Each structure stands twice: as C-alpha cells, then as structure tokens.
Ligand code: IMP
C-alpha cells in the first residue's frame with residue numbers, strides 16, 4: 176500500500192508484468208518496422224518510463240522525440256487539451272509511433288492524431304501502456320496496447336496523482352473508500 180496526498184493506493188500491475196508486456200510489444204514493433212526508421216513520439220509527462228523501457232527493448236535504431244500536453248486535473252480528465260511543448264521534429268513523410276501512458280476518454284489522443292495528420296506523416300500508429308475502454312469516447316485503433324483496465328484511477332510507472340507517484344516502478348490503483 177502507498178499513500179499519496181492522503182489517498183491510499185494498492186499494487187495492481189507489477190514491474191515484472193509490465194516489463195514482460197513491454198518486451199512483447201517491442202518484438203511486434205521490431206517486426207512491423209523491420210526496414211523502416213520510425214520516430215517514437217512520446218507524450219510527456221506520463222509516458223517517460225514506458226518510452227524508455229519500450230525503446231530500450233527494441234533492437235534497432237529509432238528516432239526519439241517528445242511533446243507535452245495536459246488534460247487532467249487531480250482525478251478527472253478536463254476534456255480540454257492544452258499543448259505545453261509542441262513538436263520539434265520534422266514529421267513529414269515519417270513513420271510515427273505515438274507513445275502514451277494511458278488512453279482514458281481518448282480526447283488527448285484524438286487531438287494529437289488530428290494535429291499530426293496536418294503535418295503529413297507517412298504513417299501513424301499508437302503504442303499505449305493502458306486503456307480504459309469504458310471511458311473511451313473517441314474512435315481510433317491502438318495497435319500496440321499493454322493492458323486494458325477498468326475505469327479506476329491508477330498511478331505509478333509514469334502516471335501521477337496531482338504531480339506525484341510517477342517514479343513508482345509498478346502500477347497502483349486507488350483504494351475505494
Ligand atoms: P484522455 O484525454 O481522457 O484520454 O486522458 C489521457 C491522459 O489523462 C493520460 O495521458 C494521462 O496523463 C491522464 N490519465 C487518465 N487516466 C489516468 C489515471 O488513471 N491516472 C493518471 N493519469 C490518468
């Protein structure tokens with residue numbers, strides 16, 4: 176059990192389970208992009224750990240870049256996506272893999288896909304560690320998905336509760352009162 180700002184969280188997905196799943200996603204990406212030079216575009220802050228482990232598990236040279244958007248406040252998605260750091264890399268004609276920690280309502284991802292499509296990449300695929308299918312309000316395909324989870328709040332392995340807990344090496348879920 177772990178306490179963050181007076182809320183209790185319990186272990187949910189262990190580091191071992193995460194890394195096993197990440198390795199299997201890495202194998203799929205290696206096969207799919209064997210003769211290509213994909214650009215991994217991670218969404219900060221939440222995906223920093225997933226991005227590091229996923230790309231380290233891939234046995235080929237790939238491009239790495241980051242953008243920063245925010246839509247969450249505390250425990251809830253605001254639905255309003257704010258762009259804090261834009262794209263610094265040239266995307267035109269490239270094979271892009273968006274790397275996300277979690278797709279919840281899908282609003283952030285829908286925003287990102289729209290924004291990227293205007294820059295004419297050759298292809299766009301999504302790698303997301305987590306998906307909450309029951310919260311999803313948008314329609315897109317996640318080609319590389321770690322885990323589907325029910326609609327409860329999680330922290331750790333990149334994910335935060337009000338700015339804390341991103342450093343935890345496994346995923347915890349909020350303890351219901
Ligand atoms: P969406 O736009 O509603 O899909 O929200 C996606 C973003 O909200 C993710 O990139 C996370 O940063 C954040 N988020 C969604 N669910 C959780 C959660 O359970 N814990 C922590 N952050 C979350």
Ligand code: MG
Nearest residue numbers: 218219221276
């Ligand atoms: Mg995020």
